[in-house]
Amino acid sequence: MTSFTSARKAAGPPRRRNRGRARSAPYLFVAPFVALFLAFLVAPTLYAIVSSFFGMRRSGLGLDGEGPSLEFVGFDNFRAALGDSEFLAGFGRVFLFGIVQVPVMLGLALVFALLIDSALVRFKKSVQLVIFLPYAIPGVVAALLWGFLYQPGVSPVVGFLESVGVQADFLAPGTVLWSIANVTTWSYIGVNMVILFAALQAIPTDVYEAARLDGAGGLRIALGIKLPLILPTLLLTCLMSIIGTLQLFNEPEVLRSLTSNVSSDFTPNMAILEVTTMGNNRNLGAAMAIVLAVVSLVLSLAVSRFDRSKESPKR
Structure with a gap:
């Protein structure tokens, strides 16, 4: 009896230790993500919020050897950001950009997804790869390639149009925004198509069979069954596209070196970079970044509220 009790006591602690390890294992797997999330998202966000309420103050002519001092300025940086006409004009450009570009891009992605999901397209994997391939090209490289096709004198596209009597200037003041929209559309149709196609693949085939028994054709199935069932996924891609539109930076920044019609504050992100680096005003740049984040959040x-209203059952 004594030997059995001692053996039981000896076996007890290792079991408790194993249970403790099993309970802590999920936290160990999540810890790297949490650490990176706090270090590269939460901490910079908090730093930007705090910095936006401070500013550099200069006293006198600076002849006494004292440099500018950091002082609390309240909402002065936000007033300056909202009073900057060029910063607000950048919002106007990206809003106009998004109103046109996002529906066109998602519409094309939806058409491609529906076609690949239908029986009309053969070699589906190859077609998916061809459409998705532009997304694998970095945005800067894509902008450089399209910039070559836009630039008069070297562009074969512009040369061909001029040979048939069409005068085209893709970098003119009235067309440069849509030239940028073409670059982003070409780059992001593929990834949105893949997301929508994955949602179509999740629809049970029984639904299609029942619709065909009722006499529904391919177009009616696509518009009456497939589209409503993947509407939440479509709204998700719309949400991601809207956020990406507000963060537009790479494409106009690259084309800026090719034309003077793209200014240094053409988009809100470019204006923030200009104020922070060339203007050497990190506090104002932080306030402008907070304004951009709030607009993106709103x-x-x-879009999320609209999504929930579509999913909620009608009474």
């Missing part, structure tokens, strides 16, 4: 909440 639009995201609006």
Whole structure:
């Protein structure tokens, strides 16, 4: 009896240790993500919020050897950001950009997804790869390639149009925004198509068979069954596209070196970079970044609320 009790006591602690390890294992797997999330997202966000309420103050002529001092300025940086006409004009450009570009891009992605999901397209994997391939090209490289096709004198596209009597200037003041829209559309149709196609693949085939028994054709199935069932996924891609539109930076920054019609504050992100680096005003740049984040949050909440209203059952 004594030997049995001692053996039981000896076996007890290792079991408790194993249970403790099993309970802590999920936290160990999540810890790297949490650490990176806090270090590269939460901490910079908090730093930007705090910095936006401070500013550099200069006293006198600076002849006494004292440099500018950091002082609390309240909402002065936000007033300056909202009073900057060029910064607000950048918002106007990206809003106009998004109103046109996002529906066109998602519409094309939806058409491609529906075609690949249908029986009309053969070699589906190859077609998916061809459409998705532009997304694998970095945005800067894509902008450089398209910039070559846009630039008069070296572009074969412009040369061909001029040979048939069409005068085209893709970098003119009235067309440069849509030239940028073409670059982003070409780059992001593929990834949105893949997301929508994955949602189509998740629809049970029984639904299609029942519709065909009722006499529904391919177009009616696509518009009456497939489209409503993947509407939440479509709204998700719309949300991601809206956020990406507000963060537009790479394409106009690259084309800026090719034309003077793209200014240094053409988009909100470019204006923030200009104020922070060339203007050497990190506090104002932080306030402008917070304004951009708030606008993105408001639009995201609006799309999410619309999504929930579509999913909620009608009474």
